[in-house]
Amino acid sequence: MKLEIDCIKGRLLILLRFLTQKNCRMKKYFNVPIEFDKVKFDRVIQSTISSGGKGYVCAIESNNLTVANTNSMFKQVINHALINHCDGSVLAKIVGKIHHQPFESMTGTAVFMQYIKRRRYRHYFLGNTPEILQGLRDNLCKIDPQIAAMPFEALPFRAVEDFDYEGIAQLINEANPDLIWVSLGAPKQELFMSLLAPYLNRGILFGVGAAFNFKAGVGSVKRAPLCMRKLRLEWLYRAFEQPQKNVPRYWRFIKILPQLIKEEKQKVKRETGKV
Numbered sequence: 672m673k674l675e676i677d678c679i680k681g682r683l684l685i686l687l688r689f690l691t692q693k694n695c696r697m698k699k700y701f702n703v704p705i706e707f708d709k710v711k712f713d714r715v716i717q718s719t720i721s722s723g724g725k726g727y728v729c730a731i732e733s734n735n736l737t738v739a740n741t742n743s744m745f746k747q748v749i750n751h752a753l754i755n756h757c758d759g760s761v762l763a764k765i766v767g768k769i770h771h772q773p774f775e776s777m778t779g780t781a782v783f784m785q786y787i788k789r790r791r792y793r794h795y796f797l798g799n800t801p802e803i804l805q806g807l808r809d810n811l812c813k814i815d816p817q818i819a820a821m822p823f824e825a826l827p828f829r830a831v832e833d834f835d836y837e838g839i840a841q842l843i844n845e846a847n848p849d850l851i852w853v854s855l856g857a858p859k860q861e862l863f864m865s866l867l868a869p870y871l872n873r874g875i876l877f878g879v880g881a882a883f884n885f886k887a888g889v890g891s892v893k894r895a896p897l898c899m900r901k902l903r904l905e906w907l908y909r910a911f912e913q914p915q916k917n918v919p920r921y922w923r924f925i926k927i928l929p930q931l932i933k934e935e936k937q938k939v940k941r942e943t944g945k946v
Contacts (some may be wrong), residue, residue, distance in 0.1 A: 681938070697714045699700045700766045701931045703739045703749050704909070705731050705757050705868045707766075707774045715786075719875055720792070726753025727864035727876035730779040733906070733924035735761055738858045740927055745858055748865045753875065756782060760903040765928075769935050772944070775824035779879040780894065788849055790815040795846055796823040799838075806887030822846050826855065831862045840870030851876045854883040 697704035706712050719726060729735065729752045739746040749755065756777040767774035786792055796804060804823040811818045826834070826843065843851060851874050853860045859877035864924045868876060884892040894900075895908035908919045 678920075686725060697755065699774070700770070701736055701740065703731060703746065703753070703755070704824070705755050705766075707757060709777060711862070712754055712756055712777070715907075716786075716875060719753060721837050723873045725868060725873050725875065726872050727868050728753055728782075728863075728878065729755045729861050730758035730782070730878055730880070731755050732757075732857070733762060734920045735857050735861065736762065736918070736931075737924045737927060740931065745861070748861055752861075760900070761906060764903065765932070766935070767895055769932065769939060779881075780882040782877065782893070783852060783879045784886070787811055787814055787818075790817070792849040793847065794818060794821050795841075795843055795848035795851040795853075796821070796854075796883070797851060798826045798860070802888045803854075803883050803890055806889035807883050807888070808885055810888055820849070831859050831866070834863065836867050836870055840867060843874065844870075844872045846874075846878045848874050850874065852876050852883075854880060856880050880901070897928070 694933045697706045699705075706715075716728075718724075729749050730750070731739075735749065739749045757766070757774070758776060758779050760776045763776040766772075775829075787794070789798075796807065804825055808818065808823050822842070824839075826839075851871075851878070853876055854862055855863055857878065857880055860880065864876040864878055881892055881894075884890055885894040892912065895905040899905055899908050906917075906921065908923060
């Protein structure tokens with residue numbers, strides 16, 4: 672798949688200057704950094720908010736993992752995130768089995784709702800459609816009435832290199848949020864966040880994809896039933912829900928997975944002397 676990544680090299684100097692800032696030290700799994708410790712994850716977020724810092728957070732699932740392992744520039748974007756979390760229960764299970772650890776995923780929706788429910792942050796909601804954003808505002812206000820006065824901004828449909836990042840950042844800086852939630856879908860939202868972050872004064876960008884759709888209560892995209900999630904079958908539900916989009920993504924992941932597993936097992940053997 673030809674990514675927009677190949678079209679944004681003119682912005683790389685700005686990006687690389689931003690990427691020299693300190694990010695969280697994370698262990699790499701399948702060649703990308705992921706933090707499975709939920710306490711440490713939250714500590715990094717709280718510390719960054721308290722210090723007035725900035726950065727972006729990537730949700731690592733099969734699609735992002737595939738792109739990162741086939742496109743070196745996208746891997747750079749993932750590697751220089753403030754912190755990343757695993758947004759795939761099957762992925763967490765595979766990694767945990769290789770490393771003999773009881774790893775669990777933290778879905779983008781779970782992370783999103785965790786910080787919404789605390790009712791103490793200034794939020795900025797960015798991306799998706801006006802219909803979804805209105806439904807999202809209505810539902811989130813039931814949890815935190817203060818959200819009614821917070822910004823919800825749709826974005827035009829365009830290539831990632833064509834956004835007015837300075838203009839978008841100006842609006843965000845005026846609102847001075849703690850957390851900026853971005854719903855553009857992966858891997859576009861990760862590229863978007865990495866290009867927007869240098870222009871921000873402060874605040875943490877989160878790529879949450881379909882979490883807006885799931886919590887808006889409107890539109891055709893719904894989350895898998897709880898019974899399927901408990902069986903780690905959410906991927907299957909999404910494959911049937913949006914086959915043209917998701918089936919090719921899953922197939923690309925399946926094709927590279929055997930080699931990733933082989934390399935990860937070799938790494939564990941080198942580090943521990945056993946598999």
